[in-house]
Amino acid sequence: MPNPNFPASQHTLSATVPCDWQSARANSWQLSRDRLELGAIPLVMGILNVTPDSFSDGGRFYTVQHAVDRALEMEDAGAAILDIGGESTRPYSQGIDNDEELRRVVPVLEKLQGRLSVPISIDTTKASVADAATGLGAQIINDVSGLEADPQMLTVAMRTKAGVCAMHRQGTPQTMQDNPTYDHCVLEILEYLRRRDRELIEQGIAAERICLDPGVGFGKTHEHNLELIRSASIFHYLRRPILIGHSRKGFIAKLLGSKDIDRTFGTVGVSLALATHQIQILRVHDVAAHVQALNLFHASGG
DSSP states (O other), rough: OOOTTTTGGSSSTTTTTOOOHHHHOOOEESSOOEEEOSSOOOEEEEEEEOOSSSSSTTTTTHHHHHHHHHHHHHHHHHHHHEEEESSSOOOTTTOOOHHHHHHHHHHHHHHTTTTSOOOOEESSSSSHHHHHHOOOOOOOOTTOOSSSSOOTHHHEEEEEEEEEEEEEOOTTTTTTTTTOSSHHHHHHHHHHHHHHHHHHHHHHGGGGGEEEEEOOTTSSOOOHHHHHHHGGGGGGOOOOOOOOOOOOOOHHHHHHTTTTTTTTTHHHHHHHHHHHHTTTEEEEEHHHHHHHHHHHHHHTTO
């Protein structure tokens, strides 16, 4: 665990953080209709990429029926949230326009209406996509730009009262892995999220609806990603639910010594480490493996 009493000279939060991060840890997240209770075991957010080019499972669930079947399968496996995305944000991916993203996600959302008992999250940086998705039942807007890429995103979030997840990234998918640089990676990201949280509240988003994500893999080197995971509990100082999406990312393959290795087991290992930091939400591809591992880890005293 990182030292909760880190030197005030290294950051700008010394006047606002508590002495004990456990006392600051958020225990609920208000969505547009549901309220998620955040207990000792991290909630599992299942990833559903309705794209032909995502780095890990691009194309596997690209048809509407395959995507619907996969969503129902993840719910049955114990996913607490389903995160649906129609645009890849992998390094060096090329963006798509609004119409194409809508064409990918809207039919899936339409088919899932009334069939899921868990909340749906829409993974998008486009206000028009978030608007359509919330109109079709999505309760969360998961925006890797921190709700900064589209000036209309805040309007949609406020009008729909959706839960929002604001992520840190350095650069864009086209540039973020060129040469990510920080003086103090963890503290700079902590400060960005603190500032962005304050801005969202000032612009009308209720604090209870905000979740924050340090952005593992988005403008970070392999070592930066490890620093974030080792220091994950520091983000509880922000008093918001913390979401981390590390699933199958490149730093796992790097540590395991092969870019072609199955990253499932490495991902589960990182998830268990994050569980010791009491991170509230883990965004992963392999739902069943994570639900089982986290439940047994907790039952065994982890």
